Amino acid sequence: MKITIVGSGYVGLVTGACFSEVGINVQCVDVNEAKIENLKKGIVPIYEPGLDKMIVRNLEKGRLQFTTSLSEALKDSEIVFISVGTPPDEDGSADLKYVLQVAKDCGKYMNDYTLVVTKSTVPVGTSIKVKNAIQDELQKRNVKIPFDVASNPEFLKEGAAIDDFLKPDRIIVGAESARAEALLRSLYKSFTLNGHPILFMDILSAEMTKYAANAMLATKISFMNDMANLCEIVGADVNEVRKGIGSDGRIGNKFIYPGIGYGGSCFPKDVQALIRTAQENNYNLQVLKAVEAVNQNQKTVLYHKIVNYFNGNLQGKTIAIWGLSFKPQTDDMREAPSLIIVNKLVEAGAKVKVYDPVAISEAKHHFGDTITYYNDQYEALIEADCLAILTEWPEFKIPNFNIVNKLLNTAAIFDGRNIYDTYEMKKQGFDYFCIGVNTLTHMKNNLLRSVS
Template structure:
């Protein structure tokens, strides 16, 4: 089989590479000349564990190629996956100009039956617009070419996207015809060997499934953060509460870790887009609006603790920050809590020295010379007034606290991910502040 994947971001590049891994011939398309040039020269523009190895293997075998020519990629293709960006518009709705732009290009060049599947996260009703855009271009050409549209949302976690694609817990596909269903089932057959299901449904339900899934996960995060904040007020420990509720299989133990709020390319954008979709249909999603408010507030919680500790005066003080990416195993800093905390510290007259195992280049691109960038985690703490742990990278989990007490001006740690043991830090005479836990003070 042969497919085309339009868009070489996280979703497009991971999807195309993993499809190639099963023996399918894949052409990845992007309008960015520089990105395609890099990919053709062995340079991957994103950081994703495990991706580079299978990318190189499939390029060498000729199953994975990259081009800026969409028309060329359509030749003999059985399916095309749209995986371009859908950034939030000013009103929070998903911007579909890139998706519909691809649809129009398909309509201008398609000459045989294929399935056009949308992998980009798009609002309910988008597949209908894609179909209309393709058909409109066919009508302009005065030709009749059969095609089907499908919705095939992705459920990839950054930092684990390759394994999520190769060993999916479920595959969701929305189709309108048995013919399209047959093509999609054949494409995904190699990924079903682990026994997990492929779920076929109507297109509208498929589009809704993606937003509903991410919104539910975002809701769990904001819920536990609300509970964490209340725990601090009443003197409870959110880590104990988390274990207590997480043992209930109806709740589960995932996505109930208190912290500085969610970020990344999906949750913030998808919650906003679903809220907007409901508003357009004159229905208010009150729970999700609260989820968004709580998350925005939560990104400031660690800064508020710092400000309170130093009696409201941060001018001239230096803070070490461990972690810049919105989560471990990625260099993605979109909507990262670190960015909010940094801006607030700088606005208060403080200085920041940051370190991240992977996101240093991305940090420099976004922040420029606003902050210092350290060569390693301990370098960041030299003469710092306090340490802020913002992203729970594995290498930050068991630091040498004896080294830290020599490097830091003050023995104080603000833990935005609750990864340290308060009792251990108490024994070492550190002041320690976490999320939803009793502070340790000396």
């Protein structure tokens, strides 16, 4: 089987590489000539563990190819995946211009039956627009070529995308005909043989499933952050609360870790797009509006803790930061809490020194020369007045605290991801602040436990 994937960004590259890994012939198409030339050489434009090696391996085996010509790629391709970006418009709705342009191009160049599948995250009803765009181009050519459209949303976690693709919790497919369903069932046969379920449904439901899944996960995060803020006020420990509710099978222990808000390319964009879809259909998604509001507020919580610690004045203070990407194992900084926190620190007159294992190059696009960048986590601490942790990279979890203490002017740590234990940090001489824990109450509770 030969397939074409249009769009060589995060989703397109992972999809193309993984399909080629299971023996399918894949052509990835992108309009960016420089990107395509680099990919032909095995130079990957994004950081995703294992992706570069997989791409090189399948390039060498001839199962994966890169091109700028959709017309050439469509020859002998039974399935075309649309994997281009759907950035948010000013009103929060998903911008479909790239998706619809690919649909038009398919209509221009297809010469035999083709199944056009949206892999990009798109609002409910996009399949109808895609179908109309293809049909319009066929009419302009005055030809009748059979085709189908389908929806096959991605559920990839950055940093674990290859595992998510090759070992999916489920494969969601929205198909409009038996022929389309049969093709996609054949494409995913090697996955279903390994026990991974494939769920077929109508296209509108498949499109909605993607948004509903991300909205539910975002809701769990914002709910837990809201609870964390209340815990801190009343003297409860959100880490204990998390364990208590996470043991309930109806709730589960995933996505209930408090922090400084969610970011990335999916949750913020998809929540906004779903709210917009509801508005266009005269419905008010009250819960999701609150989810978004809580998340935006949460991105400033750690900044305010730092300001309060220095009595409201950051002028001339030096703040060291570990972690800039929105999550570990990626260099993605889209909607990352660090974007808000760092900018607010700079605006308040602080000097900011940053370290991230992979996101430094990306950070320079956002912050320019307003901050100082380091390639060593300890070097960033020299003469800093405190340390703030914004991303829970593994290398930050067990640092040499003796070195940290010696390098900082003030032994103060602001932990936006709750990766350290409050009592242990106090024992080591740090002023320690995290999310959802009242430090004084926590110390009293630990003291009572040690006495009893």
